[in-house]
Amino acid sequence: MALKSIWVYAEATNGNVTPLSLELLAKARTLGGAVEVVYAGADADSLASELGAHGAAKIHSTGDLAASLPGVPVASAIAKAVADGHGPDLIMFGTTYDGRDIAARLSVALDQPVITNNTDIELDGDVVVVTEPIFGGMKLVKTKFTAAGPHIALFRPKSFVAEEAGGAPAEVVALEVTDPGAAKVTNRHVEEATGPKLDEAAIVVSGGRGLGEKDNYELIETLAKLLKAAPGASRAIVDAGWVPYSYQVGQTGKVVKPTVYIAAGISGATQHLVGMKGAKNIIAINKDPEAPIFSVADLGIVGDVHKVLPKLIEALQAR
Amino acid sequence: MHVVVCVKQIPDPAEPGKLEGDLTLDRSGKLILDESDSYGVEMALQLVDKAGGGEVTLVSMAPNNENSGLRTALAMGAAKAILISDPALSGAGALDTAKVLAAAIKSAEPDLVLAATESSDGYTGTVPEQIAALLGLPSITFAKEVHIEGQSVNVRRQTEAGYDEVTCPLPAVVSVTAGVVEPRYPSFKGIMAAKSKPVEEQTVAGLGLDPAGVGSAGAGQEIVAVEDAPVRNAGEIIVDEGEAFTNIVSFLDGLKVI
Ligand SMILES: Cc1cc2nc3c(=O)[nH]c(=O)nc-3n(C[C@H](O)[C@H](O)[C@H](O)COP(=O)(O)OP(=O)(O)OC[C@H]3O[C@@H](n4cnc5c(N)ncnc54)[C@H](O)[C@@H]3O)c2cc1C
Numbered sequence: 001m002a003l004k005s006i007w008v009y010a011e012a013t014n015g016n017v018t019p020l021s022l023e024l025l026a027k028a029r030t031l032g033g034a035v036e037v038v039y040a041g042a043d044a045d046s047l048a049s050e051l052g053a054h055g056a057a058k059i060h061s062t063g064d065l066a067a068s069l070p071g072v073p074v075a076s077a078i079a080k081a082v083a084d085g086h087g088p089d090l091i092m093f094g095t096t097y098d099g100r101d102i103a104a105r106l107s108v109a110l111d112q113p114v115i116t117n118n119t120d121i122e123l124d125g126d127v128v129v130v131t132e133p134i135f136g137g138m139k140l141v142k143t144k145f146t147a148a149g150p151h152i153a154l155f156r157p158k159s160f161v162a163e164e165a166g167g168a169p170a171e172v173v174a175l176e177v178t179d180p181g182a183a184k185v186t187n188r189h190v191e192e193a194t195g196p197k198l199d200e201a202a203i204v205v206s207g208g209r210g211l212g213e214k215d216n217y218e219l220i221e222t223l224a225k226l227l228k229a230a231p232g233a234s235r236a237i238v239d240a241g242w243v244p245y246s247y248q249v250g251q252t253g254k255v256v257k258p259t260v261y262i263a264a265g266i267s268g269a270t271q272h273l274v275g276m277k278g279a280k281n282i283i284a285i286n287k288d289p290e291a292p293i294f295s296v297a298d299l300g301i302v303g304d305v306h307k308v309l310p311k312l313i314e315a316l317q318a319r
Numbered sequence: 320m321h322v323v324v325c326v327k328q329i330p331d332p333a334e335p336g337k338l339e340g341d342l343t344l345d346r347s348g349k350l351i352l353d354e355s356d357s358y359g360v361e362m363a364l365q366l367v368d369k370a371g372g373g374e375v376t377l378v379s380m381a382p383n384n385e386n387s388g389l390r391t392a393l394a395m396g397a398a399k400a401i402l403i404s405d406p407a408l409s410g411a412g413a414l415d416t417a418k419v420l421a422a423a424i425k426s427a428e429p430d431l432v433l434a435a436t437e438s439s440d441g442y443t444g445t446v447p448e449q450i451a452a453l454l455g456l457p458s459i460t461f462a463k464e465v466h467i468e469g470q471s472v473n474v475r476r477q478t479e480a481g482y483d484e485v486t487c488p489l490p491a492v493v494s495v496t497a498g499v500v501e502p503r504y505p506s507f508k509g510i511m512a513a514k515s516k517p518v519e520e521q522t523v524a525g526l527g528l529d530p531a532g533v534g535s536a537g538a539g540q541e542i543v544a545v546e547d548a549p550v551r552n553a554g555e556i557i558v559d560e561g562e563a564f565t566n567i568v569s570f571l572d573g574l575k576v577i
């Protein structure tokens with residue numbers, strides 16, 4: 001028996017559905033049953049054709065949440081739909097700031113477990129089984145839901161490949177918010193970002209503590225610009241305040257799967273590897289031949305970043 | 320100002336992790352204070368200081384009444400701790416953990432509850448928000464900065480694009496990211512004082528919860544398999560003699576990305 005109905009919590013930035021939401025829709029379609037979306041924002045109508053093309057038949061829209069953080073209002077709205085008897089069998093969220101808040105609130109409202117950080121989902125008969133990497137991605141744990149549901153699961157970015165299915169625009173239906181919550185946003189700050197986004201770029205150039213000092217991160221930025229790449233970082237230099245948290249690749253940062261990942265002066269701790277070892281090609285520059293990063297590198301350069309990077313930059317500038 | 324901080328005691332992350340026969344994480348060895356929680360402890364101590372009075376209470380759930388991690392946080396300056404230890408909690412999922420912590424927090428009646436955004440070993444990242452929901456409190460997650468103003472807490476909350484300024488009334492639950500503050504090192508005096516600070520040991524039943532509703536019995540989930548992740552093989556390694564940059568250029572050329 002397949003699942004009768006799956007809801008995917010979709011998010012959008014600047015009027016576009018996020019890649020992660022589309023990845024979840026692609027996976028949801030393979031599980032059988034109706035695929036529908038939950039959306040919190042004023043612009044559900046303008047997303048209907050894109051979400052429909054990716055397989056969503058309906059958008060359950062809360063409408064504009066104004067200044068409310070989404071956790072309480074969206075969870076209250078989904079819980080009411082479940083209580084009224086038209087909820088889904090499975091609700092899929094991305095591992096995002098808001099996704100985690102809503103899933104957590106919802107798990108309490110429905111008294112259901114929530115399983116986070118998954119990279120896969122499958123059906124064993126009518127039992128839902130999810131896969132989660134542990135120990136920095138060294139092991140994969142498969143967990144089945146044993147209660148009646150609805151099941152709540154969160155997925156890491158880049159776990160699935162987004163693909164259009166060519167459906168008609170999704171029908172927008174109202175999802176009633178019963179509790180707006182007391183936490184209010186008073187101001188939003190957008191950190192200026194130029195160039196491609198870290199989790200969408202075809203090439204990522206990341207630097208680590210081996211760069212020696214903050215000013216040397218410029219080498220990474222220059223190289224990234226030349227390669228039309230996104231600059232990234234290990235947690236060590238994020239914690240040291242050299243670059244913002246949004247640059248961090250790894251378990252507690254972004255998961256990237258670019259065509260090429262260049263790691264300069266990064267040791268390759270398991271928590272870093274879990275965020276980048278899905279790259280198609282990995283180039284590592286490290287002066288320590290024993291550095292763990294070399295165990296995943298397709299091209300490993302045992303050398304000093306202060307020597308290799310300037311020459312590489314010069315060679316690329318000369319082209 | 321009374322602040323409760325949720326702290327987790329975890330196996331040393333520097334050691335390779337191990338699983339038990341029932342596929343739960345092996346926590347039998349010595350446990351340490353999760354580094355992620357040291358930020359919440361420090362933040363709580365600073366907020367109490369600024370408020371000009373009050374105290375910090377720790378709440379932790381751990382097997383075998385393990386308290387070495389708690390002692391570290393007490394040595395930093397927390398006044399006391401509640402430790403919930405119960406064989407019924409083996410195999411507890413995030414929701415069960417939240418139920419237990421919430422029950423303990425309720426008895427402490429705090430103005431503010433702090434937690435890390437996620438633990439270093441389980442990193443589910445849902446427990447703080449679940450605690451808030453169970454206590455019927457507002458919550459703000461992923462805090463990069465926390466300020467108390469009158470009866471409100473104002474937070475800079477991490478977002479994909481930057482950060483939001485968010486406010487909510489107290490009492491509330493706030494989860495803090497690593498790096499919000501610089502955790503202090505316990506002083507020698509602090510370490511000595513911590514030895515005699517009160518740690519109240521609790522059980523599931525003692526908190527008024529049903530042991531049959533938590534742990535693997537109540538989890539609603541069951542691990543079916545643990546497999547090795549596919550390994551990625553190492554490729555070519557070149558020692559730089561001054562010209563290795565050309566290998567990178569031709570590698571990129573071969574991929575047609577430049
Ligand atoms: C719960 C938890 C979550 C974590 N999450 C993340 C995460 O999301 N992302 C992340 O990156 N880390 C994460 N970490 C931290 C991780 O364990 C490592 O500490 C971190 O990745 C190390 O960063 P690094 O490689 O820059 O520094 P180091 O480990 O100090 O490595 C520096 C490297 O530079 C090399 N080097 C030094 N000088 C030179 C030179 N001149 N030229 C070339 N090479 C040089 C050295 O040989 C060394 O290999 C996490 C840790 C924990 C406990």
